[in-house]
Amino acid sequence: MATYTTVQDIYQTVCWVLMEDNGLELGIVTEQQFLDTFAAVFLEFVQKTGITSEIFTQQINAGQSQYMAPPDMVYLQHCFYGGVILSRETLEELDNETYNWRLKSGTPTKYHEDGLPIKTVELVPTPNYTGTAYTIPVGPDAQPPFGVYGVFNPGDSNLTMVGSQSITYNTFTLGQLIPVIPDSACLYLGYGVLQTLFSTDGEAKDTQRAQYAAARWNEGLNIFQTVSGQLNG
Amino acid sequence: MAVSNYNLEQLQQLALDRVESNSLMFTLPKVTAVINESIQVINLISGFLQSTIAVPGNSVQNQLVYQTPVGILFPLRVQFNGTQLNPTPLWQLASDYYTWATDNTNKRGSVSRWAPIGINNFVIHPADSIGGGTIFVTGVIEPTPLVNPDDSMPLEDEFVSLIMTYCAHRLVFIEGGQPFAQAAPNYQEFLSVMKSKKMFAELRFPRFFVMSGAPTLEAKSNR
Numbered sequence: 505m506a507t508y509t510t511v512q513d514i515y516q517t518v519c520w521v522l523m524e525d526n527g528l529e530l531g532i533v534t535e536q537q538f539l540d541t542f543a544a545v546f547l548e549f550v551q552k553t554g555i556t557s558e559i560f561t562q563q564i565n566a567g568q569s570q571y572m573a574p575p576d577m578v579y580l581q582h583c584f585y586g587g588v589i590l591s592r593e594t595l596e597e598l599d600n601e602t603y604n605w606r607l608k609s610g611t612p613t614k615y616h617e618d619g620l621p622i623k624t625v626e627l628v629p630t631p632n633y634t635g636t637a638y639t640i641p642v643g644p645d646a647q648p649p650f651g652v653y654g655v656f657n658p659g660d661s662n663l664t665m666v667g668s669q670s671i672t673y674n675t676f677t678l679g680q681l682i683p684v685i686p687d688s689a690c691l692y693l694g695y696g697v698l699q700t701l702f703s704t705d706g707e708a709k710d711t712q713r714a715q716y717a718a719a720r721w722n723e724g725l726n727i728f729q730t731v732s733g734q735l736n737g
Numbered sequence: 738m739a740v741s742n743y744n745l746e747q748l749q750q751l752a753l754d755r756v757e758s759n760s761l762m763f764t765l766p767k768v769t770a771v772i773n774e775s776i777q778v779i780n781l782i783s784g785f786l787q788s789t790i791a792v793p794g795n796s797v798q799n800q801l802v803y804q805t806p807v808g809i810l811f812p813l814r815v816q817f818n819g820t821q822l823n824p825t826p827l828w829q830l831a832s833d834y835y836t837w838a839t840d841n842t843n844k845r846g847s848v849s850r851w852a853p854i855g856i857n858n859f860v861i862h863p864a865d866s867i868g869g870g871t872i873f874v875t876g877v878i879e880p881t882p883l884v885n886p887d888d889s890m891p892l893e894d895e896f897v898s899l900i901m902t903y904c905a906h907r908l909v910f911i912e913g914g915q916p917f918a919q920a921a922p923n924y925q926e927f928l929s930v931m932k933s934k935k936m937f938a939e940l941r942f943p944r945f946f947v948m949s950g951a952p953t954l955e956a957k958s959n960r
Binding site: 505507508516517520521523525554555556557558559582584586587588589654655656658659666668669686687688691710712713715716718719720722723726727730731732733734735736737 | 764767770774777778780781782801802807810811812825826827828829831832835836837838839853854855856857858879880882910911913914917918921924937939940941942943944945946
C-alpha cells in the first residue's frame with residue numbers, strides 16, 4: 505500500500521536516533537533485531553488500527569456451517585451471504601434465542617465466532633445449498649480457503665467476509681515497500697520500533713526516549729483508529 | 738492567514754535555526770526527513786492537504802466496489818456525475834437496504850450514497866446500471882515528500898511555525914539526554930496547538946510528561 509516508503513526508510517530513522525548513521529554496526533542493536541521488532545510492530549499496528557480492508561467471497565457448501573477467513577484477513581468486520589448482511593451473535597444469544605440451533609438448516613441469517621478456532625465463523629442456520637464454485641488453485645502453495653477477492657458476487661449465493669487486511673508472512677527485508685498501510689502511517693512504525701528498543705534491557709535502554717517514542721506510537725494508533733472508526737461507523 | 742510558498746531549503750534553514758544551526762549533528766538528510774515527517778503528521782491530524790481525484794476508468798456497469806484512487810490517504814466525500822453522495826457505514830447501508838448488493842440505478846433510481854470499506858475501497862449504492870459515469874473522490878491526500886532544495890509547497894505561516902516546533906524537539910530526540918529533556922516541551926506545545934486543528938473531534942492525543950533535568954548518575958547506574 506505504501507507507494508514509496510520502504511523498510512529501509514524506517515531502518516534509517518532508527519539508525520539516526522541510535523546515532524549509527526551508516527547502519528547498525530556497533531552491535532548495540534543488530535539489523536536482525538531491528539527486522540524482528542519491525543515485524544512485530546507492523547503486525548500490532550495493522551491489528552490495532554484496521555485501516556485497510558479487504559473483501560473475500562468463498563463458496564458455501566450444503567451442510568457445512570464453519571468457514572475460515574483468508575489468512576491475510578486479521579480482523580473480521582462483517583459477513584454477508586449472497587450480499588445480505590448477517591447479524592453477528594454470541595453463542596449465549598444463539599442458545600437463548602433458538603432451541604437446537606445447531607441442528608437447523610436453511611438460509612443463513614446469523615453467524616458467530618465464539619468457541620471456534622481463530623478466524624473461523626459458523627453460519628446459522630447451516631446452509632442447505634451449495635453456492636457457485638470458484639476456481640481452486642493447484643500447486644503446493646495453494647491454501648484454503650479458496651475464493652475471490654474484492655467482490656461481493658451477490659448472484660453466486662456465497663459467503664463474503666469483510667475485514668481488515670494484513671499479511672501472511674512475518675519476515676521483512678530492508679528493500680521492500682511497506683505493505684498494507686499508507687505512506688503517512690509508516691512513520692509511526694519507527695516509533696514503535698524505538699519504543700521497544702529503548703525500553704528493553706540492554707545498552708540501548710533509555711527511559712526518557714522510550715516514553716517519547718511510546719507517546720508517538722500511541723499518537724499514530726489513535727489517529728488511525730479514529731479514521732477507521734469514522735469510516736466504518 | 739497568510740499562505741506563502743516555502744521551498745525545502747528555506748524550511749531546512751528555519752529548522753536548523755531552532756537547533757543552534759548544528760548542521761554537523763543534524764545533517765541535511767536528517768533535517769529533511771524530520772520536515773517531511775512533520776508535514777505528514779500535521780496533515781494526518783488536521784487534513785490540511787485535501788484534493789479531489791477521479792476514479793480511473795469511471796463507473797463500470799453494475800459494479801458495486803471501487804478502489805480509492807491512488808494519492809488519496811482516506812476518502813471524505815464522493816461525487817457521482819457531479820452529485821454529492823451521502824456517506825453511510827457499510828453495515829448501515831446493508832441493514833437499511835436488504836438488496837443493496839444487487840440494486841442498480843434501473844431498479845432504485847440514481848446513485849445516491851457511498852460506503853467506505855477501510856481506506857482503500859468503497860461501494861456506491863445503487864450500482865450504476867449504465868456505466869461510464871464520473872466518480873470523484875475528495876479526501877486527505879498523501880503529501881509529496883520534499884526532496885530537492887527547490888521543492889516547494891504552499892504553507893500557512895502558522896503551519897510553518899508548527900513544523901518548526903515539531904523539528905525543534907524531534908531533531909533533538911536524536912541527541913537524547915538533557916538536550917532532549919529541554920526540547921521535549923515543544924512536543925507538548927505541538928500537541929496543544931494541534932488539538933485546535935484536529936479534523937476529527939473524537940481524536941485523543943497521548944499523555945506525555947517531560948522528565949525534569951537529566952538522569953542522575955545514580956539513576957543511570959540503576960538502569
